[in-house]
Amino acid sequence: MADPKGFLTHGRELPPRRPVDVRIRDWREVYEEFPRPALEKQASRCMDCGIPFCHNGCPLGNLIPEWNDLVYRADWREAIERLHATNNFPEFTGRLCPAPCEAACVLGINSDPVAIKRVEVEIIDRAFAEGWVTAQPAPVRTGKRVAVVGSGPAGLAAAQQLTRAGHDVVVYERADRIGGLLRYGIPEFKMEKRHIDRRLAQMRAEGTEFRAGVNVGVDVTAERLRAEYDAVVLTGGATAWRDLPIAGRELAGIHQAMEYLPPANKVQEGDFPVSPISAEGKHVVVIGGGDTGADCIGTALRQGAASVTQLEIMPRPPASRAAGQPWPTYPTLFKVESAHEELSDAGGARVYAVSTTEFVGDGRGNVRALRVVDVEGPQTGFRPIEGTEREIPADLVTLAMGFVGPERGALLTDLGVGYDPRGNVRRDASYRALAEDGTPLDGVYVAGDMGRGQSLIVWAIAEGRSAAAAVDEALTGSTALPVAIPPTARALA
Numbered sequence: 001m002a003d004p005k006g007f008l009t010h011g012r013e014l015p016p017r018r019p020v021d022v023r024i025r026d027w028r029e030v031y032e033e034f035p036r037p038a039l040e041k042q043a044s045r046c047m048d049c050g051i052p053f054c055h056n057g058c059p060l061g062n063l064i065p066e067w068n069d070l071v072y073r074a075d076w077r078e079a080i081e082r083l084h085a086t087n088n089f090p091e092f093t094g095r096l097c098p099a100p101c102e103a104a105c106v107l108g109i110n111s112d113p114v115a116i117k118r119v120e121v122e123i124i125d126r127a128f129a130e131g132w133v134t135a136q137p138a139p140v141r142t143g144k145r146v147a148v149v150g151s152g153p154a155g156l157a158a159a160q161q162l163t164r165a166g167h168d169v170v171v172y173e174r175a176d177r178i179g180g181l182l183r184y185g186i187p188e189f190k191m192e193k194r195h196i197d198r199r200l201a202q203m204r205a206e207g208t209e210f211r212a213g214v215n216v217g218v219d220v221t222a223e224r225l226r227a228e229y230d231a232v233v234l235t236g237g238a239t240a241w242r243d244l245p246i247a248g249r250e251l252a253g254i255h256q257a258m259e260y261l262p263p264a265n266k267v268q269e270g271d272f273p274v275s276p277i278s279a280e281g282k283h284v285v286v287i288g289g290g291d292t293g294a295d296c297i298g299t300a301l302r303q304g305a306a307s308v309t310q311l312e313i314m315p316r317p318p319a320s321r322a323a324g325q326p327w328p329t330y331p332t333l334f335k336v337e338s339a340h341e342e343l344s345d346a347g348g349a350r351v352y353a354v355s356t357t358e359f360v361g362d363g364r365g366n367v368r369a370l371r372v373v374d375v376e377g378p379q380t381g382f383r384p385i386e387g388t389e390r391e392i393p394a395d396l397v398t399l400a401m402g403f404v405g406p407e408r409g410a411l412l413t414d415l416g417v418g419y420d421p422r423g424n425v426r427r428d429a430s431y432r433a434l435a436e437d438g439t440p441l442d443g444v445y446v447a448g449d450m451g452r453g454q455s456l457i458v459w460a461i462a463e464g465r466s467a468a469a470a471v472d473e474a475l476t477g478s479t480a481l482p483v484a485i486p487p488t489a490r491a492l493a
Contacts, residue, residue: 003072006044012112013042017338020345024301027188027268029095030338039122043071045114049106053328054116057104059462060086060093060484064101064116071119080127083120086484088157088461091128091195092182094121097458098291104328128198135205138166144475147172147229149216149411152180153457154448155235156203157464158471161481162233163208165472170229171208174215177269180237182457184262187295189302189338193268217411226415231443231471234417234425234433235464238449240408242401244287248359253367257292257400264299279305283393285370286310287356288400291337296398298339301346308348309392313375313382316352355382360391370394406450415444427451430474431467445471 003009015034017023023030046068054064063082070079083090094117105113127133144167148159151173163169177183179196200210214220225232241256243249255277263275279300286296289312300308317334325331340350355375362368374388405423406412418426418436425446426434433444433451447467448460462484469481 003044010041020342042115043068043119053104054101058101059459062086076126079123083123088160090120090124093458095191100330103330109327137206140166142166144230146231148233150235151178154460154464157461158233158468159208161468163206169208171210172214172216173212176213178210184265188268222414233445235448236450238403238405238454240404242404251359251361251367254397257398260398279303282395284308284396285394286398293400294337294339297343301342310350311354312352313355403454424453425451430470
C-alpha cells in the first residue's frame with residue numbers, strides 16, 4: 001500500500017486545463033503539466049484494496065494498485081513494466097478512455113476516486129521521455145503470416161501481440177495513414193497524433209508491416225487475402241453511422257461527424273491549409289450529446305464558429321449516481337469535458353430532451369435552421385411536448401449520434417460472415433468469425449467494435465490482445481500471450 005493514510009489526507013486532484021481563451025487558439029492538448037509531487041500524492045490515495053474492484057472495472061485488468069504504489073515510491077521504471085504488462089497503449093487509454101476503473105474505485109463509494117487515468121498518462125509519458133519504451137522483437141519467427149484489417153486500437157493491439165509472438169503481421173488500413181479513428185476521428189486537442197506515430201515506430205522496429213491506402217475487399221480481394229495469409233483478423237470497427245432521415249436531410253451543410261472531423265485532423269497533418277468543411281463564421285448545431293459530439297464542439301470553436309449549440313434527445317443525466325447504477329457499475333453522469341467548458345465560455349448551450357423534426361432550407365439548397373421540439377422520454381417514447389416547437393439557426397450541422405455496426409462492404413460479403421441480432425459480425429468464444437449458419441470461418445477472426453459493437457477504446461485493446469492469443473494458439477498449438485478477457489467474461493459482456 002502506497003500510503004496508509006493517503007486517501008484520508010489527500011483529495012482527488014487533476015492537472016489544470018490551459019485557459020479557455022488560450023487553448024481554443026491552437027490544437028494542442030488541453031492539460032498543463034502535472035507537478036511530480038502532486039502526482040505522487042494522487043497515487044498515494046490508492047488503498048490497495050483487498051478486492052481491487054478497479055481491476056474488474058477495467059477490461060484490460062490493469063494492475064492499478066501495483067503501479068500506483070510504484071509511482072508513490074518513485075520507481076517509474078518498474079511502474080511502466082507493470083502498466084505494459086496488461087496494456088499495449090496506455091498513452092491512448094490514459095487520454096481517451098472514460099475510465100470505468102475510476103467508477104469502480106472503492107474510494108469512490110463515499111469519496112472521489114483516485115485519478116487513475118492521470119497516473120497512467122504520466123507513467124507512459126515519463127517512459128517515452130526516458131527512452132524506456134523500446135522495440136521487443138520476437139527471438140524466433142514462426143513463418144506464419146497474419147493479416148490484420150483495420151488499424152484502430154483493436155487492430156494495433158492484435159498486430160503488436162502477434163508480431164511479438166513471432167508471426168509476420170501485415171496491417172491494412174484504407175485511410176492514407178495508420179491509426180483508424182485514433183488518427184482521424186479524435187481531434188488533436190484531445191490526443192496529439194505524435195503519440196500514435198511514436199508507437200508505430202516501435203511496432204515497425206519490432207517487425208510489423210503497415211500498408212495504408214488499401215481498401216481490403218476492393219484493392220485486395222477476400223479470396224487473395226485468405227490465400228496469402230494463414231489467418232485474417234478483422235478489426236474494421238463499427239463505422240456505419242446512425243443517420244437522421246427527416247425532412248430537409250438533403251440540404252447542404254449537414255454532415256456526419258466522421259465527415260466533419262477527419263478533414264480538420266488532416267489540416268493538422270499538413271495536408272491542406274483549411275478544412276473543406278469549416279465552421280468559421282457559422283452557426284453550428286451538433287446533434288448528439290456524447291464524446292463525438294464534444295469533439296465536434298471543440299473543433300468548431302477552434303475553427304472560429306459564430307455560435308455552437310449541442311442537442312441531445314435524452315434528458316440531462318444526474319450529477320451523482322442514480323439508484324439503478326450503484327457502485328461499482330459505470331454510471332451515466334453529467335460531465336463537463338474540456339469542449340463543454342469552452343462551449344460555456346463562448347456562450348453556447350447544451351440542450352437536453354429535444355428532438356429535431358426538420359431541417360429548414362434557405363431556398364438555395366443550404367440549411368439555415370433546425371426545427372426542434374422538447375420531448376418527454378425515454379419512457380414515453382420521446383413524446384413531443386405541445387407548444388415547445390421552435391427554430392434554431394444553423395449554417396452547419398454535424399450528426400454525432402453514434403454507430404449502428406460494421407460497414408457491410410465487399411470484404412464481409414465475400415468472406416461470408418454472419419451477423420448477430422445487433423448487426424455485428426458473428427463470432428465464437430475464440431473470436432473466430434461465424435457464417436450465417438454458425439459455422440466457423442477457418443482462419444478468420446473478429447475483434448473490437450466490428451464484433452462487439454460501438455464500445456470503448458479499452459475494450460478494443462482488450463479484445464485485440466485476446467484475439468491475438470486465440471490466433472497464436474490456432475497457428476502454433478499453444479500460446480504464451482495473455483488473454484485479457486476470459487471466454488466466460490466475453491459471453492456475459
